[in-house]
Amino acid sequence: MANATPTTSPAGTQDAASLDDGALAASGRRVFEVERDGLAAVSARIDGQFSAACRAMLSCTGRIVCIGMGKSGHVARKIAATLASTGTPAFYVHPGEAGHGDLGMITDRDVVLALSYSGESDEILMLLPVLKRQGNTLIAMTGRPQSTLAREADLHLDVSVPAEACPLALAPTASTTASLAMGDALAVALLEARGFTSDDFARSHPAGALGRRLLLHIADVMHSGDEIPAVGPDATLGDALLEMSRKRLGMTAVVDADRRLLGLYTDGDLRRSLSDPATDVHGTRIEQLMTRTPVTIDADALAVEAAQLMETRKINALLVIDGERRVVGALNIHDLLRARVV
Structure with a gap:
């Protein structure tokens, strides 16, 4: 008779029924505490560089081009969407694809917002000579002020956090939250500076419930x-x-x-x-x-x-x-x- 094949589970995984509710809840609360501390640290660094970044975006005659790889790329997409919906024309370009033709989407009138927590993403660094030659204003958002991207940028927004919520310090968690918050801070500051209204917001959301509520008379x-x-x-x-x-x-x-x-x-x-x-x-x-x-x-x-x-x-x-x-x-x-x- 053939031997029964034993069921296996990923290494270190416990049976769900044996997990302690209190321990799971404690893990969740710890994440909020770590990310709260990270946001507080970044908030304290909102300074002249932030104001200068806002001014550069406000004076931009083109669009804000957000770029980033991996998790930073996901954050960059969200920042571009938030900017676009609050009165600042913006879009996302994948830096890997930019090196294979999509760089033509970026004109000399655009401001580039580059996200890389390490500040050493090869796909972004490869684009810097072209962006500089084209004359684009480059705003970097990194967690390392001494990184290559931070040094080469015209303006740098420091989003470094004391610790990641991931206990292995591997998965971007507190750092991506901080980058998202910095993007929101830029969008709201620009929104207020432009005098953007609820009617303006509704015009860019005509298909949604909010648009109907704000536009329908x-x-x-x-x-x-x-x-x-x-x-x-x-x-x-x-x-x-x-x-x-x-x-x-x-x-x-x-x-x-x-x-x-x-x-x-x-x-x-x-x-x-x-x-x-x-x-x-x-x-x-x-x-x-x-x-x-x-x-x-x-x-x-x-x-x-x-x-x-x-x-x-x-x-x-x-x-x-x-x-x-x-x-x-x-x-x-x-x-x-x-x-x-x-």
Whole structure:
């Protein structure tokens, strides 16, 4: 009979069931402590070099080109994305590919932000003569101020940390966190210096939920023209119900001859009206039943403001009015749901 093949596991790996919860949690907390200390150390070194780097980026007439190898490359990609989304045009170039043609993506108007914790990445150092000959401003982000990259750069941002969170001091952990934080610091400083606003941010994120919340206005989602349910003050309750049924917004505006708002009648008002025996569907005038001071909103308001107003006032529909209280639109919660504002 063939011998059974024993199951094996990576060297030193314990059975998951035998691991101590407290020890695992302690390891996790230690990482936060080490990385917190690393961030504190880097924060204390935000100085004139940082300010000079910001000025170089602000005066750049091209783009910020972020480069890095390995884990530094991942960080460089994220920094480029953060810069681009906060008003500073930027992109990532893989330094290995740059040596095989992608260097042509970098123009003489660009500022290069090079990340290498050791400051000795061969793929980056190989590019330095070309970048210098082209006249690019070079900002280095390293953990070794005496490294080749730091010495050759026009500006150096020191992201050295006291220790890595990895107990073997091999896997980049605290150092990559510090580099990410430095990139965020640059992006936010530039954002504030440019006067970048939430509207600017939304314009670069039109497909996301944030873009919808910041860019979509009431006028973009409201019903207008003949789609607005409206009756005059002399209309009967029956007339109002027919209008509500035709327009299917759960309400009708009550307006004068100039479309100025006099009141509002809703499905909720209907339930209350029908509970009163004195209500005559064909004889009671709507002005006797309407709400005379309804909640309204302006067409220039953001759609998210309508959602917040509905939630606060516990209502499901809104009339939209202009500066002279003319009814120019109507919307309900379903319109906001379809627009994915809520």
